[in-house]
Amino acid sequence: MDNKTQSNFIQAIIEEDLATHKHEQIITRFPPEPNGYLHIGHAKSICLNFGLAKEFHGKTNLRFDDTNPVKEEDEFVKSIQEDVKWLGFTWDQLLFASDYFDTMYEKAKLLIRKGLAYVCELTPDEMREYRGTLNEPGRNSPYRDRSVEENLELFEKMKSGAFPDGSRVLRAKIDMSSPNINFRDPILYRISHNTHHNTGDKWCIYPMYDFAHSLEDAIEGITHSICTLEFEDHRPLYDWVVKECEMEHTPRQIEFARLNMTNTVMSKRKLKLLVDEKVVDGWDDPRMPTLSGLRRRGYTPESIRNLCFEIGVAKASSVVDSQMLDYFLREDLLPKAPLGMAIIKPLKVVITNYPENEVEYVEIENNPKNEDMGTRKLPFSKELYIEQEDFMEVPSKKYFRLFPGNEVRLKGAYFIKCNDVIKDSDGNAIEIHVTYDPETKSGSGFTGRKVKSTIHWLNAKEALPCEFRFFEPLIEDDKEENQGKHFLEQINPNSLCIKSGYIEREAVKNAKPLDKFQFVRHGFFNVDTKYTTPEKLVFNQIVPLKSSFKVNNYS
């Protein structure tokens, strides 16, 4: 991985910290909560954290921020590790925030002893009322001035399970009139009698994000704690916790704008809804922007990394055009994916001057961009299939594929000229009759005349039936009639289109799930991991050849 990167403000900070010897080595972390699958938005954070550490010869920890037992599951812990590895990154240490619960508990008691934390018995509603609003200061809790001894005793009782959920919390004693709402005596610990995926029933009190995360970073000696913009107002509290808990290391929190992409749902809540309501196949449905969905669709780790490095890092909230991802995917796959011929809507072609029952084999490159991929031999005979799109009885102005009287090349084979069109009772072309010119065989060096187009074809007898799946964005956010509708009602009902078609046997001889192909004119495809069987290959279209080639007649 030698991705070029845009220079960014975080690199500048790190360079200075290294130059001034504030740090001799940087340590970053990627800290997901295991409450869902990773999506492409996380990829930006992963590439940043791991990429920066790699660039400056530092280290990166993968740390599960598992401080809320009700939302977290081992399934997610597992998938997150797989996805990070798939993206191509290796962590220095694999850690769980929950492994620090003992230390955090001790630090909470330290704050109590310093008179900086207290046990509060306000109900959630009262708490909200006492907090004030964006424009008005809050009021002190009546429990704010308890003695250190009483607080210590009550906190101990919270921990030992003496109180029900929601009855008490531990709060920091800071400033109920702060303009920064995070400073209005934020909650440090809450009671939650739930089984935790890692610590089981050992604890019934759990630390809140602001308290836990800063301690986690400090404990691990994280030098640069990179997170998204919404935590900017939490930074003063982050610094407060590190200082007042008398931590040895002082990490620095740096915020950047999260990734937004056109035609892409990034909200974990909404993605979970799609899975729970069975709108999609699961977290790895090829339409999902999850890393597992993109993987199943056929996107490569390289393409995602290149996107992340190329879009840069800044603090302005922005929306990246999904066409950029497609660009990096095409760029990556063009020399890697073998080029084959597939027909989605077949039109029968009979070469009237070709001998009956004769079969010859034509040799064709597996990838014109990569000679190392070799060649293969395709059977060629009198009856072929071409793409319906590649023939027009009455050609439009700039159409230069097959039409009556016109000559084109069959890729890897001969020039053919259309002479006759056989139509059904509705007037649709169902078969065309052509003649071929034996002089024009591919590779023969024929230069007598040129054709404007080369089209793809299949030997009718040898064509292998298979299935092609095409995808459209799950959301059509540009339609006005969708404004204000419930999320599930905005979903594009035609986001999946399944077509039967044919493919050449030779190209897909040893195809297995996750193999990528490029089909002439149809774009890049991936062998589906779920629906492909020994009897039938199922291909997911990853991207068309070009965005303007977007299918309009596949449905």
Next chain:
RNA sequence: AGGGUUAUCGCCAAGCGGUAAGGCACAGGAUUUUGAUUCCUGCAUUCGAAGGUUCGAAUCCUUCUAGCCCUGCCA
């Protein structure tokens, strides 16, 4: 009594007082046995707005405007 933060081409994004990089998209043209790729060419006299400082301003100052985030016992 609000606080934080952002604003440079259709979309990302460099730039940090010396006269607007790059990528995507788009549009022309050349090559092409994928209408792909590749290759040229074009694409911000202007940096949210208005004032000011300066020989010189996207960069400094002042005022204004707009967007995003914050009132979970989520992270």
